[in-house]
Amino acid sequence: MPAKPNRSRFFPVEDFDLDGTLDSGQAFRWKKTARGWEGVIGRRWVCLNAVKGGLQAETARPNAHWAWLAEYLQIEAGGGRRLGSLGYRERMGRFPKDRALQGAVKACPGLRLLRQEPWECLASFILSSTKQIVQIRQIVDTLCERYGEPVPVPTGVEPWNAFPTARSLAKRTEGQLRSCKAGFRAPYLLRSAQLVAAGKPDLGRLSSRPLEEAREALMALPGVGRKIADCALLFSLGFRQVFPVDTWILRALRGLYFPGRNPSPDELRRFADSHFGPEAGFAQQFLFHAIRTGRLEAGVPKTTRRSGKPKGIQETRE
DNA sequence: AACCAGGACACAA
């Protein structure tokens, strides 16, 4: 069925905000250049551009099929009809109809969830703790530069490397990883790489296991707590119901859903699990991006002490 | 120039 292998391909899709999605803190390697959004997926260099009616993709080598890219972007692979938008809107239709989330959705049209390589995603988030997104990118870039395999790029494009495999990182020393500015995360990354390289756990198989088992397996890795495990589950293993609670979301939930109160992170996780439903992770990405880009005011100063009584959330009727 | 960043962990109380 595939046409003859080609280096470029048009994906008809509506409601895909490429800028927002590739710069929303879920993936850390995309760079906007004069050519477009450049990045590496697996061992392939890719350049993406938003064009009328969809996305235009360019690769370095001809592709017999493009399923790998459709999978990453979470859009339909088929050509011809316009696809990808239906599922998108259907999923948003499963969101709760509260004012805060609906505001975030309206503020971030076309924001999408990607499906990344599990190891790259997990390793990136191990490096994310108490780091700003720009700094995570910097560490990841350095790791790729030093320990990733070169991938083919078109002539005239700067060299790109793949994200280093777990096996590659497992061979390094803690000092080497620290010199990539990984700081206190270096031993976590090293030991996790060694375990993953040994198949403990086999990341590729986690996506077909029950959520709790997959989460438990991830949290057994050094440097992987609840939040980082949840990011890997959501962004790379297909568990769309998982709602990672980080400092941004913590403040957002408190400000938007519990004004005047100060629930614990654990309580907020329980609230999120019961409130946001089967697309909770998708909802989280809207809240996160809306708050982080200043399009939605959480308006709550950070506090460590908790007090106050619960207030009902605001509901808007359809 | 302080303050804080898409946290995890060991260790109190």
Place this chain on the structure above:
DNA sequence: TTGTGTCATGGT
């Protein structure tokens, strides 16, 4: 269980 200090580095 829930609360603290610590970890390394750099942006704002």
